Structure formats: structure tokens, C-alpha cells
Amino acid sequence: MGHGRYIPETPGEGAIIIGAGESRQLTLLLLPGDKSPGPIDVYLEGPGAEVEIDGLYLSGESDEVDIDITVHHIAPHCSSRQNLRGIVAGRAGFHGRIVVAPRRGRHGCTSAEP
Numbered sequence: 001m002g003h004g005r006y007i008p009e010t011p012g013e014g015a016i017i018i019g020a021g022e023s024r025q026l027t028l029l030l031l032p033g034d035k036s037p038g039p040i041d042v043y044l045e046g047p048g049a050e051v052e053i054d055g056l057y058l059s060g061e062s063d064e065v066d067i068d069i070t071v072h073h074i075a076p077h078c079s080s081r082q083n084l085r086g087i088v089a090g091r092a093g094f095h096g097r098i099v100v101a102p103r104r105g106r107h108g109c110t111s112a113e114p
Helices: none
Strands: 003-008 014-018 021-029 040-044 050-059 064-073 078-088 089-098 107-112
Touching: 014 021, 014 050, 021 040, 021 064, 040 050, 040 078, 050 064, 050 089, 064 078, 078 089
Parallel strands: 014 040, 021 050, 040 064, 050 078, 064 089, 078 107
Antiparallel strands: 003 014
């Protein structure tokens, strides 16, 4: 799996574009004291596009972790998976969204944070 194309929108924000038949794996790692990333937006723009997002976050007592991921299924026959795990001593939030365009065919989507 390769890396998606990063398109800056404003500082700290961007979009990852995945085209037809492409497959990407994204990994997020936050350690105590790390700053939370800005919103992460992924666009599955071509048929058969796939993304897997895995992450681990560890927060100290004074940390506030906020992870915001949105995967947009624009084309038909796309699949996505979001799987984040965390050990929290401070505050943490995970907001994983999957947006499927109307009438775009079959999609496989999962988002998990046990």
C-alpha cells in the first residue's frame, strides 16, 4: 500500500485523495504530550478505492486528545476501515465518520474504537 496525495486546504488541514483501484494504509500515532492532528479527510474518488486507518494514542493526565477523521465514499465499490485504540489518563475523543454519496453502489465501511 502506498500513500495518498495530500492537498493542503489551510494550515493543519488537508485531504487525502485515493483514486480508482488504489489502496492506502494510514497510521496515526500520538504519544503523551503530542498535539492532536487537525481534521483528517479522505476521499475515495474512484471505483475500487480502499483505505485502512489504524491508530494508537496514549494520553497523559494533562493531555487532551481529539481525533477527527472523515472518509468520503464518492465512487461506487469502495471500502474503508478505521480502527483506533487508546490508553487515556487525560481526556480523549475520537470522531470517525463515513459519508457515502447517494446511489454510489456497494460500499464496505467500518469504524471502531473499543
